[in-house]
Amino acid sequence: MTRSLHVGPHRPRCNGVALVWCALLLGGCGARSGPKLRDFGPSLPADGAVGECTGDLDCGVLDLCAPIHCVAGACVASPKVVCNDGNPCTEDSCVETTGQCAFLPITHDEDGDGHPGPILGFAPGSPGSCGDDCDDTSPLAYPGAKEVCDGVDNDCNGIVDDGARYEPSSSPAVLLSTGASQAGLGGIAFGRTDFAATFASDGTSWANTFTTFTPTGTITLPATAVTHVNTDTFTGPLVWTGSVFGLAWEDRRNSDFEIYFNRLDAMGRKLSPDLRVTNAPRFSLRPAIVWDGLDYVVVWSDTRDGDSSGLIFGQRIDSEGHLIGQNLPLSPSDADADGPRLAKGVTELGLIFNRKGPSGRELAFRTLSADLTKLGDPVVVGAAGANSSDIAWSGDRYVIVWDTLTASPGPSIRGAAVAPDGTVLVAERDVTSGAAYSRSEAILPLGNRLLLVWSETTKGPYALHSKMIGTDLGELTPPLVVTVSPSDSLNPGLSFGPTGVVGVAFEDRRTGTFQVYATHLDCVAGNTP
Numbered sequence: 289m290t291r292s293l294h295v296g297p298h299r300p301r302c303n304g305v306a307l308v309w310c311a312l313l314l315g316g317c318g319a320r321s322g323p324k325l326r327d328f329g330p331s332l333p334a335d336g337a338v339g340e341c342t343g344d345l346d347c348g349v350l351d352l353c354a355p356i357h358c359v360a361g362a363c364v365a366s367p368k369v370v371c372n373d374g375n376p377c378t379e380d381s382c383v384e385t386t387g388q389c390a391f392l393p394i395t396h397d398e399d400g401d402g403h404p405g406p407i408l409g410f411a412p413g414s415p416g417s418c419g420d421d422c423d424d425t426s427p428l429a430y431p432g433a434k435e436v437c438d439g440v441d442n443d444c445n446g447i448v449d450d451g452a453r454y455e456p457s458s459s460p461a462v463l464l465s466t467g468a469s470q471a472g473l474g475g476i477a478f479g480r481t482d483f484a485a486t487f488a489s490d491g492t493s494w495a496n497t498f499t500t501f502t503p504t505g506t507i508t509l510p511a512t513a514v515t516h517v518n519t520d521t522f523t524g525p526l527v528w529t530g531s532v533f534g535l536a537w538e539d540r541r542n543s544d545f546e547i548y549f550n551r552l553d554a555m556g557r558k559l560s561p562d563l564r565v566t567n568a569p570r571f572s573l574r575p576a577i578v579w580d581g582l583d584y585v586v587v588w589s590d591t592r593d594g595d596s597s598g599l600i601f602g603q604r605i606d607s608e609g610h611l612i613g614q615n616l617p618l619s620p621s622d623a624d625a626d627g628p629r630l631a632k633g634v635t636e637l638g639l640i641f642n643r644k645g646p647s648g649r650e651l652a653f654r655t656l657s658a659d660l661t662k663l664g665d666p667v668v669v670g671a672a673g674a675n676s677s678d679i680a681w682s683g684d685r686y687v688i689v690w691d692t693l694t695a696s697p698g699p700s701i702r703g704a705a706v707a708p709d710g711t712v713l714v715a716e717r718d719v720t721s722g723a724a725y726s727r728s729e730a731i732l733p734l735g736n737r738l739l740l741v742w743s744e745t746t747k748g749p750y751a752l753h754s755k756m757i758g759t760d761l762g763e764l765t766p767p768l769v770v771t772v773s774p775s776d777s778l779n780p781g782l783s784f785g786p787t788g789v790v791g792v793a794f795e796d797r798r799t800g801t802f803q804v805y806a807t808h809l810d811c812v813a814g815n816t817p
């Protein structure tokens with residue numbers, strides 16, 4: 289709030305009993321500016337007189353929230369407008385130009401269903417939460433809605449599609465990376481009406497590419513470059529906030545790889561220039577992103593302190609795509625960390641990263657406060673050999689799955705579960721069994737259970753499989769084959785879509801080089817334990 293004093297021909301004169309106040313007001317008689325009037329409020333004389341005048345303009349530029357009027361030749365301060373609606377869920381302020389109070393909600397209704405999401409740190413609907421929407425990215429979820437099979441916890445009882453399971457569709461996979469000589473998946477998310485996927489597409493150079501497609505696999509926006517720079521740009525994950533997509537990726541337009549961010553509307557149109565997230569020596573790579581209901585949080589691998597000193601950094605970005613504060617280190621400096629993944633819990637975020645352990649690469653978990661400044665102690669959840677990983681918040685815990693790699697990929701997908709206070713609820717265990725090699729995994733949380741998709745082989749190519757698992761990581765439904773291909777299918781990404789469809793984007797080299805494809809799973813109503 290700024291103000292300036294009237295400096296025209298009718299400058300207030302200082303004399304009489306109001307001299308002291310006038311002098312303070314004007315910074316001395318004849319001064320062209322002075323201290324802020326607001327400072328005087330509590331100690332004004334009983335009659336409120338602050339100076340001699342012939343009109344209101346002699347008493348300074350009007351702030352209608354703390355007006356000073358000329359009354360009978362004296363400047364008289366009226367009481368300040370007090371704005372307080374008694375509602376802790378609004379930010380109260382007075383608008384200087386009108387003198388009217390404004391009460392702005394501190395939480396938002398991103399999905400427009402009439403229910404704002406809670407403040408991060410509060411469970412939806414809990415006292416002080418200022419919002420009862422359990423999923424403010426979907427207008428189909430709010431307290432009182434009817435539960436249907438759609439990948440959403442419609443009735444906000446904490447369980448998605450209560451009792452249902454997801455099974456592979458029989459429809460053939462659809463090529464997303466049209467026109468690329470080879471491609472690698474960034475991420476998949478469901479927007480307002482269609483799925484969207486990002487992938488790195490190799491043409492004359494690598495390009496970060498965006499496409500949309502319907503739940504049944506019809507391409508609605510052909511592969512379109514997100515970045516237009518004459519150098520290699522790779523890709524990264526994307527999230528849907530309820531109104532826009534947020535994307536993070538790495539590119540080397542500034543010689544070494546840096547992290548960039550942008551927002552796209554549902555039609556894939558950029559909403560602002562690319563936001564440079566990092567400005568550091570050496571490489572910043574492999575971003576992960578979440579939308580916490582108010583802001584984006586991006587984490588990535590960073591070698592700014594030296595090529596052999598891998599760090600995880602994080603950055604908050606506001607809903608309008610502006611940096612909040614600066615890059616913050618999230619991993620111990622001696623850990624040689626890499627490959628971060630992030631999940632939003634109820635009162636905090638859960639971060640996992642791969643790091644150097646005493647006997648090989650291991651997987652560590654830690655919590656992060658919403659502002660990324662309070663870091664939980666790292667907890668090792670996966671012992672030596674841990675490789676790529678995924679994390680999701682489900683019900684009351686973070687569920688973590690990963691594959692292993694020593695001389696060759698391990699035979700199974702491994703998993704663990706951790707409470708928000710870092711207590712290991714389920715120690716490292718096999719989540720899949722029976723294969724010779726298993727690689728790459730993704731999980732979607734349903735509150736009391738999860739959908740797991742992974743790749744395995746016993747003989748022949750790697751094929752994607754799926755099954756439902758409990759939050760204790762036990763098997764709830766037997767594995768089913770998702771992809772039937774003459775070649776390897778790897779690196780699945782998952783996203784709930786509408787009407788009981790789960791979109792699965794993945795990489796497959798059935799044409800000789802890796803390309804990005806999409807298939808889907810369908811919701812089957814029933815009584816999954």
Ligand SMILES: [Ca+2]
Nearest residue numbers: 397401403421
């Ligand atoms: Ca809402």
Ligand SMILES: [Ca+2]
Nearest residue numbers: 441443445447
């Ligand atoms: Ca439910």
Ligand SMILES: [Ca+2]
Nearest residue numbers: 436438440449
């Ligand atoms: Ca549902």
